[in-house]
Amino acid sequence: MSPFFLWIAMNFTEAPHLFYLKVGGILCGFGDIAALWFLLKVAEVMHGKKPKKRFAILAFFLLINPIQAIPGNSGMFFVVQFLVLGIPYLILAYTAVTEAPAIVAYIKKRATTRTRT
Amino acid sequence: MNYFLLQRFFGLFWALIQQICFVWLKRTHDNLAFEKKNHGVFYLTQCAIFLFLSLLCFARDLGFDPAVGAASTSWRSLYPWQGTITVCCVVVCAAMVYFDAMLVVYAHRLHRIYRGGVAAARKTLPVDVAVFALVFGFAGLYLVGSEHAVAALDIPVIGYIRIRRFFIQISNLSYVILEVSAACIFYRLYREMQKRAEVTERA
Numbered sequence: 001m002s003p004f005f006l007w008i009a010m011n012f013t014e015a016p017h018l019f020y021l022k023v024g025g026i027l028c029g030f031g032d033i034a035a036l037w038f039l040l041k042v043a044e045v046m047h048g049k050k051p052k053k054r055f056a057i058l059a060f061f062l063l064i065n066p067i068q069a070i071p072g073n074s075g076m077f078f079v080v081q082f083l084v085l086g087i088p089y090l091i092l093a094y095t096a097v098t099e100a101p102a103i104v105a106y107i108k109k110r111a112t113t114r115t116r117t
Numbered sequence: 118m119n120y121f122l123l124q125r126f127f128g129l130f131w132a133l134i135q136q137i138c139f140v141w142l143k144r145t146h147d148n149l150a151f152e153k154k155n156h157g158v159f160y161l162t163q164c165a166i167f168l169f170l171s172l173l174c175f176a177r178d179l180g181f182d183p184a185v186g187a188a189s190t191s192w193r194s195l196y197p198w199q200g201t202i203t204v205c206c207v208v209v210c211a212a213m214v215y216f217d218a219m220l221v222v223y224a225h226r227l228h229r230i231y232r233g234g235v236a237a238a239r240k241t242l243p244v245d246v247a248v249f250a251l252v253f254g255f256a257g258l259y260l261v262g263s264e265h266a267v268a269a270l271d272i273p274v275i276g277y278i279r280i281r282r283f284f285i286q287i288s289n290l291s292y293v294i295l296e297v298s299a300a301c302i303f304y305r306l307y308r309e310m311q312k313r314a315e316v317t318e319r320a
Contacts, residue, residue, distance in 0.1 A: 004266075009280055034297070
C-alpha cells in the first residue's frame with residue numbers, strides 16, 4: 001500500500017483536487033436534484049396535484065448548478081456548493097418528512113384494494 | 118474564513134440532512150412492513166450519532182483533541198493537529214456515505230413493498246449491518262493504511278493533506294453513484310405509480 005499512498009502524496013496536488021471537487025460537486029448536484037425531482041413526482045401522483053413551488057425552486061437550482069465550476073479555491077467551492085445545494089437539500093428533508101405518512105397511507109390503500117380485487 | 122471550519126460546518130449540514138432522510142424513510146418502511154409505531158429508541162440512537170459527530174468535529178474547540186491526546190502513542194506521532202482533521206474528515210465522510218447508502222437501501226425496500234405488497238418485506242438487520250461494516254471498514258482501513266504509510270515513508274505535511282483529500286474524492290464518487298441510484302429508484306417508483314393510477318382511472 002505504501003507506494004500507492006506515496007504516489008498520492010506526490011501527485012494529488014491542489015489543481016487536480018479542486019478539479020475533481022468541482023466535477024464531483026456538479027454531478028452530485030444533478031444526482032441530488034434528479035432524486036428529489038422524482039420524489040416530488042411520486043408525491044404528485046399520490047396527491048393528484050403538482051407541488052409547483054418546489055418544482056420551480058428545483059428547476060432554478062438545476063440551472064445554476066454548473067456555477068460550482070467557477071470558484072478558484074476549495075474554501076470558496078464549499079461556500080458556492082452550500083449556496084447551490086443547501087436549499088434543494090432542505091427541500092429534500094422537508095419532502096421526506098412531510099410525505100412519509102402519505103406514502104404509508106397510499107401503499108396500504110393500494111394493498112387493501114389489491115386484496116379486495 | 119477558516120477552511121477547516123467551513124469543511125466541518127458543511128460536512129455536518131450534509132450529514133444531518135441525509136440522516137433526516139434516512140430516518141424518515143426507515144420509519145416509513147418499518148410502519149409499512151412491521152406495523153411498527155414506536156421508534157423512540159431509533160430516534161435516540163440517531164440523535165446520539167449526530168451528537169457524537171458534532172462533538173468529534175468541534176472537539177478541539179471544546180478543549181479535547183483526540184489526535185493530540187494520542188500523539189505520544191505509535192498510532193499518531195506526526196502532525197497531531199492534522200491527525201485530528203483527518204479523523205474528523207474520515208468519520209464524517211464515512212457517515213455521509215453510510216446515510217446515503219441506507220437511504221438508497223430503504224428506498225429500494227419501499228419500492229419492493231409497493232410492487233409486491235407487505236409480503237415482500239424482508240429482514241432488514243443483516244443488510245443494515247453489512248452496509249455499516251463495508252463503509253466504516255473501508256474508512257478504517259484507509260485511515261490505518263495511510264497512517265502507516267506516512268510514518269514509514271516520512272511524507273511531508275502537504276503529502277499528508279493530499280492523502281486525506283484523496284479520501285474525500287473517493288467519498289464524493291460514492292455520493293454520485295448513490296444519488297444516481299436513488300434517482301433511478303424514485304423514477305421507477307414514479308413510473309409504476311403513474312401507470313397504476315392511469316389503470317385505476319380508466320377502470
